Amino acid sequence: MLHVNSISKTYHSKPALSDISLYVHAGESIGIIGESGSGKSTLGKIILGLEKPDQGDVHFRGSNLHTLKGQALKAFRRHLQIVFQDPAGSLNPKLPVWKSVVEPLENYPDVIPSFLKEVRHDRKKMAEVLFQKVGLSPELLERYPHQLSGGQKQRIAVARGISLEPDLLVCDEPTSSLDVSVQAQVLNLLKKLQRDLNLSFLFISHDIAAVQFMCERIVVLKDGILVDAFLTNELFSASRHPYTKMLVEMSMEQDR
Template sequence: MVSSVRLGERLAVQDFSRPVLAELRGVCKSYRHAGHLVTALQDVSLQIRQGECLGIVGESGSGKSTIGRILLCLECPDEGEVVFGGTSLAGLKGKALRQMRKNMQVVFQDPSSSLSPRLPVWRSVMEPLDNFPEIVPPFLSEARGSRRACAGQLFDMVGLSPEYLDRYPHELSGGQKQRVAIARGIALNPRLLICDEPTSSLDVTVQAEILRMLKGLGRELGISCLFISHDIASLASISHRILVMKKGRRVDLFETERIYDAERHDYTRLLVSKVK
């Protein structure tokens, strides 16, 4: 059954028969800070299915971004296992890790951090394809002979006109830069796109536009998405399921259409009450 979620737009039905793409199994992670051991994740398990958008919400320090970094192999878990496409990521190095990472791309909160100020933005968008020239996504097959034509096609997919190709990051608005970062994120047609607070620095109108665009791309390309946010309203408009984190622990996990069910955790209810 499809229901309308009051916090967001109408959601598609999640197909739970689809195979699992990425999985965390009992993952723990701690950091040493100022002489103390700080727990970032404690026994966290989750699954992301093919074509699914899984949202993760929680306050700052709840472990949301650590989950993304562990999936990207930027951090190693102290305990537990990370599996992607049926392959354990434990111990992957060198060429094997590089080949695995091409299937996972990331969009950060601050797009400027991934865009060179010295390059026109179309060249930054093309960097993933330059690093993996053997990859020819279906949506770029007709343009693959020209780097600039590929960038133009990617710009069109994220709602940017060709006039922005030769601009530099400082010449773009925050929303335009985030669209460029998303174009770069989908360039390799990855199996998983990790979005870490991608709309938190944007105004409400631009946030809604970016969320609609990401939702459309996920549906069109079949890309799985891990969407990390402190704003449960944003998650409700794009996610099939929402995982709630608090102090490094998973406290709730539910289909988005069941966000108001009586069995929701007290912390979930608190987050929802703040946006009614």
Template sequence: MSAPLLDVRHLHKSFGGARGLIRTARRAQVVTDVSFTIGRGETYGLVGESGSGKSTIGRTILRLLEPDSGEVRFDGEDIVGLSRSDLRRLRRRVQIIFQDPFSSLDPRVRVGEVLAEPIRLHRLRASGDVTARVDELLQTVGLAPHHKDRYPHEFSGGQRQRIAIARALAVEPDLIVCDEAVSALDVSIQAQVLNLLARLRDDLGVSYLFISHDMSVVRHISNRVGVLYAGRIVETGPAEEVFARPRHPYTRMLLAATPSLGRPRRTRADDITGAPPSPYERAPGCAFASRCSFATETCRAETPPLDTFTDGAHEAACWHAEALAAEPSEETTGPVEPEMSPAFRRRMALLREA
């Protein structure tokens, strides 16, 4: 098997306080021992509640944040120790797309220049060929060459996200971190942008770290998925496998609260009881124990490691995952054949059409 494009190992990240100097200063432990890989042309979906650490992981991979410890190997090279000039080289190969492209597009710069600038900066085309490349990029994302004369505010939200994608593609990256990239779009536009991203992955071989709190979006685009809870990956595996046979009670709870993915929805997202533990007070044991109806003394005393299931690709960090799998809970398990909400029906129809 070829080496993964991205190989994240034992990543830890905390914020605040003053480590080592002032013992009483409080630090927030936001990412704990996170490991995952992304292959070439693969999409890894990272899903979890607000505050679970998804964006922190995305930003640390780009070295917009410095990790406390761990390795981030990109194409075999550990980027954690890279110098500034080597980082510049990396920044071309790893791009990021945010939820709100408007705030990342300079309103005074025409779209043609937004796309031309990185091409010139990285000397990716001879000066006489830059305009042709800009036209090509616009067409790749479903816009027209004449759009290059417009300013960002003259586009709709979906079109602006297409421009953000074109800008990311301008530097011919290998990996794009999509941080809630479709969350602000309405459902039909969301479907179009998701399909565009999937097509680019298939046509260009680009890989994605796809970050979202939306289980249905992650399921649609991801080859493999990681479920993040309080800064730890608690379940990971092939997307279809994780969504069809969730092993961790947290994944089950998320699915049960997702009208699009659970069977007939028993709980609404608002009905999920409890809250994740504070990142300032990480207690021993399973972080999910205070919300878990299966919690035992062992769960409260010791943190469960990620354990592999039969086929080796599906892992969950739960002391009782095997037992729970053997005795499926009627509420949340079983093949996913959802009783779909009207909004989800519409989304799935759009996704199939496109």
């Protein structure tokens, strides 16, 4: 479904990504791990079409993303959504949250996701169904972002992210701004949505335990270079790249 072919990107003559290739099949979850500055977010932005690579291309559902324009690009974007680390950033502080949840649907009036068919004539009911999908009470529909907890806001950002029934959800550190107790709840929600909606995930995180929980395969970036790629159940294999082993060791030390 998604093929990233030999992507390179340089900022101010410093390579942020060098010759990165990877693929994601429908319904699959891929984790991208690496330390700060390793190029994870840059890769996510290129896949979302928010940044252009200097070299290489991204094919999604058979089309080259960086050559699409106008309506074709818009139609393509619908299938690719993002959940950011900071949920507040993706919610308009001046709108009751239900309006932020259905905003993407307003940009795509012809799109009726399968789970919203029965309520398609009523925007607020659509928001209510999306709230249900992410485990939020309808009592919160009229609230403003500042009246909600971090976990509730992230659920709302997830509801917005799935509102157009995308194929791929790019999650960029989706739990790192949350309290530890809430992180697991949001991860469980994402996993449930993946099953229910047959979503693919590109899960960007420095939290190896979260990636291990969410993803079937893991890709490791170091200084913009893909140094290791493997099935999650091979995370502790002796054949792992020394850098992967170091990341695993560091994450275990944090948990001690």
